[in-house]
Amino acid sequence: MSFFFEVLIGGLLSGIMYSLVALGFVLIYKASGVFNYAQGALVFFAALTFVGLLELKLPFWLALPATLAVMIVLAVVIERVILRPLVNQPQITLFMATIGLSFFIEGLAQMMWGANVRGLDLGLQDEPIQWISDTTGMNISKFDLAAAGVAAVLVAVLAIFFNRTRIGRALRAVADDHQAALAVGIPLRQIWTIVWGVAGAVALVAGLLWGARNGVQYALTFVALKALPVLILGGFESVPGAIVGGLIIGASEKLAEVYIGPYVGGGIEGWFPYVLALVFLLVRPEGLFGEKIIRRI
Amino acid sequence: MIYREAGQFKASYAADSAIFPIRQDRIGIAIILALAFVVVPLTATPYLFSAILIPFLILSLAALGLNILTGYAGQVSLGTAAFMAVGAFASYNFMLRVPNMPILLAFVGGGLMAAFVGILFGLPSLRIRGFYLAVATLAAQFFILWVLTKVGWITNYSSSGVITAQRVVILGYPFSTPAAKYLLVLSIVAVMALAAKNMARGNVGRSWMAVRDMDVAAEVIGIRLMRAKLLAFAVSSFYCGVAGALYAYAYLGTVEPEAYSLDLSFRILFMVIVGGVGSVLGSFLGSAFITLLPVLLSVSVRFLDASLDLHIAESTISNLELMVFGGLIIFFLIVEPHGLARLWQIAKEKLRLWPFPH
Amino acid sequence: MATGARRIGETILKLEDISLSFGGVKALTDISFDVREHEVRAIIGPNGAGKSSMLNVINGVYRPQRGAITFRGGVRRDMNTHDAAAHGIARTFQNIALFKSMSVLDNVMTGRNLKMKASFLEQALWIGRARREEYEQREKVEAVIDFLEIQHIRKTPVGRLPYGLQKRVELARALAAEPTLLLLDEPMAGMNVEEKQDMCRFILDVNEQYGTTIVLIEHDMGVVMDISDRVVVLDYGKKIGDGTPEEVRADRAVIDAYLGVAH
Numbered sequence: 001m002s003f004f005f006e007v008l009i010g011g012l013l014s015g016i017m018y019s020l021v022a023l024g025f026v027l028i029y030k031a032s033g034v035f036n037y038a039q040g041a042l043v044f045f046a047a048l049t050f051v052g053l054l055e056l057k058l059p060f061w062l063a064l065p066a067t068l069a070v071m072i073v074l075a076v077v078i079e080r081v082i083l084r085p086l087v088n089q090p091q092i093t094l095f096m097a098t099i100g101l102s103f104f105i106e107g108l109a110q111m112m113w114g115a116n117v118r119g120l121d122l123g124l125q126d127e128p129i130q131w132i133s134d135t136t137g138m139n140i141s142k143f144d145l146a147a148a149g150v151a152a153v154l155v156a157v158l159a160i161f162f163n164r165t166r167i168g169r170a171l172r173a174v175a176d177d178h179q180a181a182l183a184v185g186i187p188l189r190q191i192w193t194i195v196w197g198v199a200g201a202v203a204l205v206a207g208l209l210w211g212a213r214n215g216v217q218y219a220l221t222f223v224a225l226k227a228l229p230v231l232i233l234g235g236f237e238s239v240p241g242a243i244v245g246g247l248i249i250g251a252s253e254k255l256a257e258v259y260i261g262p263y264v265g266g267g268i269e270g271w272f273p274y275v276l277a278l279v280f281l282l283v284r285p286e287g288l289f290g291e292k293i294i295r296r297i
Numbered sequence: 298m299i300y301r302e303a304g305q306f307k308a309s310y311a312a313d314s315a316i317f318p319i320r321q322d323r324i325g326i327a328i329i330l331a332l333a334f335v336v337v338p339l340t341a342t343p344y345l346f347s348a349i350l351i352p353f354l355i356l357s358l359a360a361l362g363l364n365i366l367t368g369y370a371g372q373v374s375l376g377t378a379a380f381m382a383v384g385a386f387a388s389y390n391f392m393l394r395v396p397n398m399p400i401l402l403a404f405v406g407g408g409l410m411a412a413f414v415g416i417l418f419g420l421p422s423l424r425i426r427g428f429y430l431a432v433a434t435l436a437a438q439f440f441i442l443w444v445l446t447k448v449g450w451i452t453n454y455s456s457s458g459v460i461t462a463q464r465v466v467i468l469g470y471p472f473s474t475p476a477a478k479y480l481l482v483l484s485i486v487a488v489m490a491l492a493a494k495n496m497a498r499g500n501v502g503r504s505w506m507a508v509r510d511m512d513v514a515a516e517v518i519g520i521r522l523m524r525a526k527l528l529a530f531a532v533s534s535f536y537c538g539v540a541g542a543l544y545a546y547a548y549l550g551t552v553e554p555e556a557y558s559l560d561l562s563f564r565i566l567f568m569v570i571v572g573g574v575g576s577v578l579g580s581f582l583g584s585a586f587i588t589l590l591p592v593l594l595s596v597s598v599r600f601l602d603a604s605l606d607l608h609i610a611e612s613t614i615s616n617l618e619l620m621v622f623g624g625l626i627i628f629f630l631i632v633e634p635h636g637l638a639r640l641w642q643i644a645k646e647k648l649r650l651w652p653f654p655h
Numbered sequence: 656m657a658t659g660a661r662r663i664g665e666t667i668l669k670l671e672d673i674s675l676s677f678g679g680v681k682a683l684t685d686i687s688f689d690v691r692e693h694e695v696r697a698i699i700g701p702n703g704a705g706k707s708s709m710l711n712v713i714n715g716v717y718r719p720q721r722g723a724i725t726f727r728g729g730v731r732r733d734m735n736t737h738d739a740a741a742h743g744i745a746r747t748f749q750n751i752a753l754f755k756s757m758s759v760l761d762n763v764m765t766g767r768n769l770k771m772k773a774s775f776l777e778q779a780l781w782i783g784r785a786r787r788e789e790y791e792q793r794e795k796v797e798a799v800i801d802f803l804e805i806q807h808i809r810k811t812p813v814g815r816l817p818y819g820l821q822k823r824v825e826l827a828r829a830l831a832a833e834p835t836l837l838l839l840d841e842p843m844a845g846m847n848v849e850e851k852q853d854m855c856r857f858i859l860d861v862n863e864q865y866g867t868t869i870v871l872i873e874h875d876m877g878v879v880m881d882i883s884d885r886v887v888v889l890d891y892g893k894k895i896g897d898g899t900p901e902e903v904r905a906d907r908a909v910i911d912a913y914l915g916v917a918h
Contacts, residue, residue, distance in 0.1 A: 101623060107616040111617070310797075311786075514752035517740065
């Protein structure tokens, strides 16, 4: 029985990692209505830049703000080169532009820093917490727990930001209707730069955590793909939804692999979250926290 | 001036709704067909066939399939390569298990199997739309590839997972040279492209476009949404399935799941975006562009490398390719979201007047 | 005063005690009225009265929670859109529901989709039945295009047309289906005087030449008085008037609703 809980908790904690990536998606979608396929590439780029700077002998506490600065510059460039020319285009066009962006960023990252796999040491080991395994016999990783803590803080900050501040309100207005927001004088360009900058910062946090766990490598970009089922469950516009969705996906993925996997030859982690999301969509097309879409004719 | 239509009157509805109503277009297509069927086989090198022409044609067919689904019917799909894989593996099994199976029939069988799977994965489209549907098609992509890898019966219990495709022999004549394979692929693609164009200008094409533009209105005028959407999935997957079979039999020579990865799905999606969504011509233009681009890129980089002595690494070239791809997608979406096909149309409009200014 | 060249027939559509609500909002409450064959029936009322919802109920876009619809003798608890279209009901929409990327000709051709029986395979091969049908239907569609005088724009993508012409194209698409009952939702909204006169002429021509029964929602009282045979008045989802234009115009409840007297 404790094995079940160990798998469950392990799954929940890894789910938090997915949520971190999903948070970046939600931010951008909430504030600009753009579904940013390039979020995974941003995670990869952030992690790679950080590690690259460390290799250039920059101390940890300098490399962090430096990478953050790079992500903000990237946000400014993206706003200028992609978002501005495509303002008011249909959502699907912007989505495809972000697919193009993801390819571009992946190529750029690898060209700048090389394609070798690197490790990332954040000072936290992926070891079981001693007193928990002593008392309950379950192995729960220190690292995973710390990551969950970070995610919790991040979510709290973002939730306050969106719901309590003026900028947050402006962001929500922009997500609803670009033209209308412009009409009431909301500075669209600044808003978008801010949002993509914040999403870049979230990507950095996610990149550091994922990189420390799995190594900084190209496969990191595929984590973004896993975030998609998370968004479907949680809704594209909900910060708490991203967390809950991540938890569900993480837990169900691990449980399925452990309990169903052996009967069908294993490897079902690759598609299980998607099929789960698909089934969920059939029952509730707008996700757990999403808003019901009503179409008037 | 060249493209003036003045003086060309159409005296019947048949003439008006013809695929090439303008004489210059008819001459143009005749020249292209003559080049493709006669001149190229006699003059091209084996490299040109195997590395460029054949994949260009096969992926045009796949792009055509995706265009039917996404371009005409408006159902976004990121699982194109998975349906191609179904076609390839089904054809393989037909050839393996049915004695004296004619290979063309095996291809059709592969396409039908893909169509069946396509309908299955198309069922969610009755409830889900837009991005959500795109994510559902990702489920198809991952799940189908997993099945093809795990279920031993499909791969005939091959230990490595890589199967050699059977030889292509039609009516006793072996299609083993690159030129022969090229002609086979060209013929199949030409026929299927014609069929696609006919469907697009007929009632079924209009129904699809109606569903794409405003499905509620389409329902009100009597179009059955379920039928239209599932038919789109079926026809599209059929095209992708045949393309997948050709990909294995006429290009790779092997039948393996890894060849039909998510990467291929994206490549085909890019072809549709760059070439022009909802256009038969666009499928070909996009495929030509995406197939030729890596070749052009590496040729020009190598040339620069040699002439300027830059010592550019291999990895840099492939990263550059990624960046150029990505950049071009963005460029096209900003400058001409309707793709190369629209640029071609604009060029034709300009040709009506050129060389005169107005 | 409607022109008197047609004979108004028996009841073709009967609505009994129709009630429709969305969540907690009651859009229609116990509406009953009938429509006679070959007549022009107007539905009027202030904004938000439920007129469009009424039309949506008639052709199956909305299903009422209570009530019965009888069309041409067949009683239904509700109507679904495909059946409605198959039984000869066609309509236009307040906000224009055309297929924006397709040409005028293609849009009107979609109106004839129920008459085209060839399978997709026959169409792919462009043989026999598929080919013949395409040209036969094209002829019928061209007749409608001539009737509504939109020949000059037949190949233009509909999204590029001005509002007034788009409304005409939408009417063409509805007419192409050769409907028995035509539902028009504010066909003259946003038009100037000339355009309105043209539209009125077309509607009356349709009614006289083809005998099509017409139910229309309209705000312009002049138009309503001029072309309709009978009028239904809705307010806050309830029926407050039913009769000839003269009767309705003089009705106290109707006047109050339009002048906004509290009730």
